[in-house]
Amino acid sequence: xxxxxxxxxxxxxxxxxxxxxxxxxxxxxxxxxxxxxxxxxxxxxxxxxxxxxxxxxxxxxxxxxxxxxxxxxxxxxxxxxxxxxxxxxxxxxxxxxxxxxxxxxxxxxxxxxxxxxxx
Numbered sequence: 001x002x003x004x005x006x007x008x009x010x011x012x013x014x015x016x017x018x019x020x021x022x023x024x025x026x027x028x029x030x031x032x033x034x035x036x037x038x039x040x041x042x043x044x045x046x047x048x049x050x051x052x053x054x055x056x057x058x059x060x061x062x063x064x065x066x067x068x069x070x071x072x073x074x075x076x077x078x079x080x081x082x083x084x085x086x087x088x089x090x091x092x093x094x095x096x097x098x099x100x101x102x103x104x105x106x107x108x109x110x111x112x113x114x115x116x117x118x119x
Contacts, residue, residue: 003040006105007047011057014110018056023112026057030109034067034102041066069102 010031018026033039041064048062069082075094082102083090089097 002038003043004047004051006039007044007051010107011048011051011055013107014060015056017110018112021112022114023056024115025113026055026060026110027113028061028063028109028111029057029107030063030065030111032065032067032104032106032108034104035069036099036103037105039105065108067102067104070100071097072100073097 010029014026014029031044033041033044044064045062052058052060070080071082071087071089072079073089073091073094074096076089076092078089078091079100080090082097082099087097088095
């Protein structure tokens with residue numbers, strides 16, 4: 001289950017950013033998971049529940065945005081979602097397409113609760 005190592009790494013990055021900014025806690029973590037990333041969102045959620053204990057992210061919400069496969073056709077110039085797993089242009093049926101989104105996983109945002117400085 002590589003989702004455990006992914007969440008472990010993600011939380012290390014989040015914790016580093018939180019500490020650098022003097023955060024009291026992490027409120028929300030948002031990620032984008034591409035359909036072809038090889039990452040299972042449900043397993044990520046399970047791993048997050050395990051690894052967040054004892055961290056600044058312990059009470060954080062994990063928001064996972066699903067990213068469908070987006071292609072660009074080299075024949076007709078179509079740029080859009082692939083829809084189904086048929087790797088041909090949905091517009092002209094050409095096999096000459098390149099994937100432009102949907103293969104990666106990204107950390108898109110972190111919401112932190114920062115302690116206010118007293119004057």
